[in-house]
Amino acid sequence: MILVVGGAGQGKLRFARELSGSADGDAPDAAIFDKLHLAVRDCLREGGDLSALAEKALQSRVVVCDEIGCGIVPLDREERRWREETGRLCQALAREAETVYRVVCGIPVCLKGESRC
Amino acid sequence: MIALVFGGSACGKSAFAERLLSACPGAPRYYAACMEPYGEEAEERIRRHRALRAGKGFLTVEAQRNLSALSLPAGCAVLLECLGTLTANEIFSPGASEESALRAIRSGLDFLEERCASVVLVGNDVFADGVSYEEGTAAYLRVLAAVQREAARRAALVAEIVCGLPIIHKGSPELFGASLSGKERLSP
Numbered sequence: 001m002i003l004v005v006g007g008a009g010q011g012k013l014r015f016a017r018e019l020s021g022s023a024d025g026d027a028p029d030a031a032i033f034d035k036l037h038l039a040v041r042d043c044l045r046e047g048g049d050l051s052a053l054a055e056k057a058l059q060s061r062v063v064v065c066d067e068i069g070c071g072i073v074p075l076d077r078e079e080r081r082w083r084e085e086t087g088r089l090c091q092a093l094a095r096e097a098e099t100v101y102r103v104v105c106g107i108p109v110c111l112k113g114e115s116r117c
Numbered sequence: 118m119i120a121l122v123f124g125g126s127a128c129g130k131s132a133f134a135e136r137l138l139s140a141c142p143g144a145p146r147y148y149a150a151c152m153e154p155y156g157e158e159a160e161e162r163i164r165r166h167r168a169l170r171a172g173k174g175f176l177t178v179e180a181q182r183n184l185s186a187l188s189l190p191a192g193c194a195v196l197l198e199c200l201g202t203l204t205a206n207e208i209f210s211p212g213a214s215e216e217s218a219l220r221a222i223r224s225g226l227d228f229l230e231e232r233c234a235s236v237v238l239v240g241n242d243v244f245a246d247g248v249s250y251e252e253g254t255a256a257y258l259r260v261l262a263a264v265q266r267e268a269a270r271r272a273a274l275v276a277e278i279v280c281g282l283p284i285i286h287k288g289s290p291e292l293f294g295a296s297l298s299g300k301e302r303l304s305p
Contacts, residue, residue, distance in 0.1 A: 003280065005279065005280060007245065067125060068125075069124075069126030069128060070126075070243060070245050072243050083125075086127070087126050087129075087280075091127070091128070091280050091281040094280035100282060102279050102284075111280070
């Protein structure tokens with residue numbers, strides 16, 4: 001599994017598509033688990049199982065997640081929980097991942113493993 | 118010798134800082150806790166961090182404000198967790214100002230640098246969310262940014278942590294006796 005993280009709008013999905021060899025078309029990519037941070041939020045709202053979500057992410061070829069932990073601590077408790085669970089899940093996925101990239105201004109920075117770019 | 122370890126929420130910065138503290142020169146090893154232990158969520162966080170530290174032989178010293186008055190033996194090693202909480206405690210104290218908060222933290226850093234063989238400072242990446250905050254929070258951000266710039270200037274190691282992985286911006290963990298596993302890539 002390849003983990004791609006970074007801030008909003010940094011070019012993560014475009015890079016993930018390059019990695020997975022899929023075209024820039026509109027078709028959803030089966031190989032890419034995009035917007036993991038939103039899946040975590042939905043899972044918490046619905047009282048779902050985060051470990052099942054982690055398992056699904058681990059089975060994907062490429063996982064894309066926004067970094068959401070770099071702001072002032074939110075006043076809302078559920079938002080605090082969301083960003084912490086997302087951060088911990090990304091740590092767990094990074095431990096298992098073959099390669100981890102962080103995309104900054106469209107530039108992929110390889111944090112773990114062998115860079116393919 | 119100072120190390121600055123920073124990152125966003127739940128990025129793994131504490132675990133990395135603890136690895137550094139376990140490896141670095143200086144004894145005994147202290148964990149300087151800045152968080153005020155009030156409220157259910159703070160207690161839960163403290164429980165989680167205590168479990169992370171269990172068995173590592175760190176002594177705990179309370180460090181909510183006024184670091185320069187801490188009672189620490191010369192030549193010890195200290196992990197301070199964290200500059201964001203310390204800054205909040207200083208600036209949101211009754212009668213405090215932006216200037217007094219910055220002064221208190223600077224003299225605290227002077228004290229630690231002079232007193233300790235190794236100092237591992239945990240910092241916070243809270244400067245890139247694009248939000249304009251009201252003046253109280255804006256002042257807090259200015260002080261924290263100034264403290265972390267100063268810490269980085271003095272530091273022998275500056276590491277940003279992302280998903281548990283270190284990005285080394287200055288120096289090397291080897292200076293603190295810690296090594297990185299082969300799988301952890303460094304950049305730039």
